[in-house]
Amino acid sequence: METNQKKPLVQLRDVDKVYQSGTQAHPALKHVSAEFYPGEFVAIVGKSGAGKSTLVNMITGVDGLTGGEVVVGDTFVHELSESKLALWRGRTVGVIYQTFELLPTLSLLDNVMLPMDFCGLYHRQESPRRAMALLTEVGLADHVEKPPTKVSGGQKQRVAIARALANDPPLIVADEPTGNLDSETAEGIFTIFDRLADQGKSIIMVTHDESLAARVTRVLHIADGKIAD
Numbered sequence: 001m002e003t004n005q006k007k008p009l010v011q012l013r014d015v016d017k018v019y020q021s022g023t024q025a026h027p028a029l030k031h032v033s034a035e036f037y038p039g040e041f042v043a044i045v046g047k048s049g050a051g052k053s054t055l056v057n058m059i060t061g062v063d064g065l066t067g068g069e070v071v072v073g074d075t076f077v078h079e080l081s082e083s084k085l086a087l088w089r090g091r092t093v094g095v096i097y098q099t100f101e102l103l104p105t106l107s108l109l110d111n112v113m114l115p116m117d118f119c120g121l122y123h124r125q126e127s128p129r130r131a132m133a134l135l136t137e138v139g140l141a142d143h144v145e146k147p148p149t150k151v152s153g154g155q156k157q158r159v160a161i162a163r164a165l166a167n168d169p170p171l172i173v174a175d176e177p178t179g180n181l182d183s184e185t186a187e188g189i190f191t192i193f194d195r196l197a198d199q200g201k202s203i204i205m206v207t208h209d210e211s212l213a214a215r216v217t218r219v220l221h222i223a224d225g226k227i228a229d
Contacts, residue, residue, distance in 0.1 A: 013069040013070075017054050038170065043219045059204065061080065062095075064078060092170065115166040
């Protein structure tokens with residue numbers, strides 16, 4: 001899918017990330033610049049240790065940068081205080097983890113509503129309706145009252161996608177979202193991402209699966225902490 005949007009949603013400007021281990025410095029990202037546009041589905045591909053996860057952690061503000069700038073919309077992400085960063089992330093970025101990160105004591109419905117509550121966006125009537133609609137969209141309408149322990153890995157990943165969409169963020173970031181799934185389930189997850197991009201969301205997916213990467217809007221290869229394209 002092509003996008004005719006001229007203004008990027010995400011801009012990385014000469015981003016560096018160096019990890020310190022004692023007296024040793026370990027560069028994870030080296031002068032990385034990239035732009036991501038609304039409606040794009042971008043795959044970030046590279047070997048283990050190449051800097052893929054570090055790159056998305058810069059975008060989401062999960063980890064601090066060493067140099068450069070990350071701008072999402074009009075927000076300079078790494079200039080935010082911790083409290084403002086958490087609120088910004090909850091309202092602007094839907095993060096999908098390979099390990100799902102669902103709370104086992106809550107129902108699937110309650111798991112999806114958690115981001116609404118954390119960001120002060122919970123409404124007693126509207127929030128359950130939205131969570132139900134999102135779970136229906138990912139094919140889990142018949143399982144909403146179950147805890148995560150009672151559904152399959154593929155279903156958990158779909159719950160994680162629904163939760164990432166809870167606050168209707170413009171940006172979805174997924175770190176190896178199909179790594180633990182069989183090929184048929186992974187195909188279903190990919191189809192959901194494709195549909196979200198068609199709706200105007202920006203999807204950034206870290207993956208080692210070159211067959212999936214070949215089907216997205218754009219692929220960024222990263223090697224030794226640098227964009228290799």
